[in-house]
Amino acid sequence: MKDASRRTRGYHPEDRAVSPLPSVLFAASECAPFAKSGGLGDVVGALPIALRERGHDVRVVLPRYGFIDTRGMRRHEAPLGVPLGASEAWCAVYETTLPGSDVPLYLIEHDALFARPYLYDPVGGWSHDNFARFTCLSRASLQLCKYLGFIPDVVHVHDWPTALVPVLLNTVEASGPLAATATVLTVHNLAYQPHFAAAELDLAGVGWGVFQEQGLADQGAINPLKGGLWHATMLTTVSPRYADEVRTPAMGAGLDHVLRYRGADLVGILNGIDERVWDPRADPHLPARFDAADLSGKTVCKRALQDDLGLAPEPLTPIVGIIARLAEQKGIDLVLACLDRLLALDLQLAVLGAGDPALERELLAAAATYPGRVGVRIGFDERVAHRIEAGADMFLMPSRFEPCGLNQMYSQRYGTLPIVHAVGGLDDTVEDFDPARGTGTGFKFHPATADTVLAAVDRACEVWSERPLVWRAMQRRAMTTPFGWDRAAERYDEVYRWALERRRWW
Numbered sequence: 001m002k003d004a005s006r007r008t009r010g011y012h013p014e015d016r017a018v019s020p021l022p023s024v025l026f027a028a029s030e031c032a033p034f035a036k037s038g039g040l041g042d043v044v045g046a047l048p049i050a051l052r053e054r055g056h057d058v059r060v061v062l063p064r065y066g067f068i069d070t071r072g073m074r075r076h077e078a079p080l081g082v083p084l085g086a087s088e089a090w091c092a093v094y095e096t097t098l099p100g101s102d103v104p105l106y107l108i109e110h111d112a113l114f115a116r117p118y119l120y121d122p123v124g125g126w127s128h129d130n131f132a133r134f135t136c137l138s139r140a141s142l143q144l145c146k147y148l149g150f151i152p153d154v155v156h157v158h159d160w161p162t163a164l165v166p167v168l169l170n171t172v173e174a175s176g177p178l179a180a181t182a183t184v185l186t187v188h189n190l191a192y193q194p195h196f197a198a199a200e201l202d203l204a205g206v207g208w209g210v211f212q213e214q215g216l217a218d219q220g221a222i223n224p225l226k227g228g229l230w231h232a233t234m235l236t237t238v239s240p241r242y243a244d245e246v247r248t249p250a251m252g253a254g255l256d257h258v259l260r261y262r263g264a265d266l267v268g269i270l271n272g273i274d275e276r277v278w279d280p281r282a283d284p285h286l287p288a289r290f291d292a293a294d295l296s297g298k299t300v301c302k303r304a305l306q307d308d309l310g311l312a313p314e315p316l317t318p319i320v321g322i323i324a325r326l327a328e329q330k331g332i333d334l335v336l337a338c339l340d341r342l343l344a345l346d347l348q349l350a351v352l353g354a355g356d357p358a359l360e361r362e363l364l365a366a367a368a369t370y371p372g373r374v375g376v377r378i379g380f381d382e383r384v385a386h387r388i389e390a391g392a393d394m395f396l397m398p399s400r401f402e403p404c405g406l407n408q409m410y411s412q413r414y415g416t417l418p419i420v421h422a423v424g425g426l427d428d429t430v431e432d433f434d435p436a437r438g439t440g441t442g443f444k445f446h447p448a449t450a451d452t453v454l455a456a457v458d459r460a461c462e463v464w465s466e467r468p469l470v471w472r473a474m475q476r477r478a479m480t481t482p483f484g485w486d487r488a489a490e491r492y493d494e495v496y497r498w499a500l501e502r503r504r505w506w
């Protein structure tokens with residue numbers, strides 16, 4: 001039996017019978033369906049529910065952005081005082097639950113900081129107070145715990161917006177009720193690393209002791225993600241392959257040395273997909289439903305997609321779908337670079353995306369040049385995303401890097417075979433076509449260039465048209481591959497326990 005005086009609050013293996021499952025607060029800037037710009041939002045909207053199903057006391061905290069409707073939510077009477085620099089930000093707290101679950105979601109309302117029509121930056125511009133905004137969120141998350149009397153075993157934070165939480169727990173909260181709370185920082189995308197002027201540090205109240213190389217300092221500026229990577233008890237990435245990649249100079253986005261140093265605390269856990277939302281048997285966005293045993297509904301979806309995007313109503317022409325944030329990472333420029341040669345393969349392209357204005361313009365120009373062959377929808381549109389996943393035959397992801405990627409898993413679930421650059425989570429989740437055995441769940445290529453994209457799409461089209469029975473078998477294999485959150489939740493439970501062990505002796 002360990003010396004009781006050394007015991008701190010939190011999970012203790014010997015207490016298993018009393019406290020079998022770590023309690024967790026998710027502190028995040030996104031949570032589907034309330035606020036989402038990408039995969040981070042999907043994860044925070046689904047993983048807490050999977051953990052709850054395992055029995056964890058899990059709760060989520062999110063800013064109340066301007067577009068979140070709080071009607072019908074409970075408003076806590078007392079305002080929450082959040083220290084911010086020399087003053088305090090007074091926040092209102094709204095409470096609701098994640099849809100279809102009893103997982104509490106708390107929304108932090110501060111009109112001056114959060115009541116905006118965007119998450120991070122306005123379209124085509126920059127938000128100049130993001131350090132204050134997300135410092136407020138990070139501190140509010142911890143203030144909220146104390147206010148609620150909910151002392152979580154673990155605070156699980158996500159990317160740079162809440163990466164300050166581990167630093168706060170090691171500094172301003174180092175004594176007091178949250179002293180033994182461990183942190184897990186999940187890296188969804190290492191590429192997003194805003195830097196802030198050092199002069200802003202006083203806003204966070206963490207003291208200048210943490211503004212150092214093994215902390216928040218990065219070339220004279222504040223890098224919250226770097227601080228989080230040094231201070232979090234455990235680190236995770238959203239796929240095992242990405243956990244390896246981020247330790248290399250080529251893919252470590254300037255932080256590979258930190259990730260190598262902390263390599264023993266870094267675990268790659270593949271994201272799951274929310275099977276209640278992405279299920280071709282019950283998807284309310286589709287004109288017809290289907291499953292692995294009966295794909296006839298997919299033909300109806302294909303025709304509807306062609307109508308939606310102004311594509312020629314040709315059942316015998318394969319449709320290649322693309323849904324992406326239009327950012328350099330996603331490699332859409334590679335598709336545009338080989339567009340003429342791609343269309344010479346006699347296929348249709350169905351594209352949904354928003355982001356880089358230059359890419360948006362080029363895609364719209366491609367649709368104008370190839371009417372009926374290239375269908376483009378610019379914007380963020382959940383319904384169209386579901387209809388592309390269901391109606392397309394193939395799904396193209398030429399990402400230069402991809403921490404996990406969700407669309408390749410959604411597309412497999414919908415019998416739409418993915419064609420992917422073999423990196424990160426794409427490599428972990430797609431089984432390459434084996435021509436000899438006729439097996440696989442998609443098509444991989446490497447490296448990512450216009451020529452390799454073209455060759456891979458050509459390979460897929462050939463199987464689609466020349467080997468329909470093999471294609472059917474691949475569809476069935478893809479559709480029945482398990483991608484649910486239950487397995488990931490089990491792994492996170494394990495990581496939370498390791499984090500608690502470590503925090504106990506910290």
Ligand code: ADP
Nearest residue numbers: 038039324325353379380381382385405406407
């Ligand atoms: P990332 O997080 O890098 O954007 P992921 O593949 O992990 O990439 O997750 C992207 C998520 O955002 C998926 O759920 C995808 O369907 C969705 N998405 C991306 N762009 C759009 C869009 N324009 N409209 C609707 N959903 C989109």
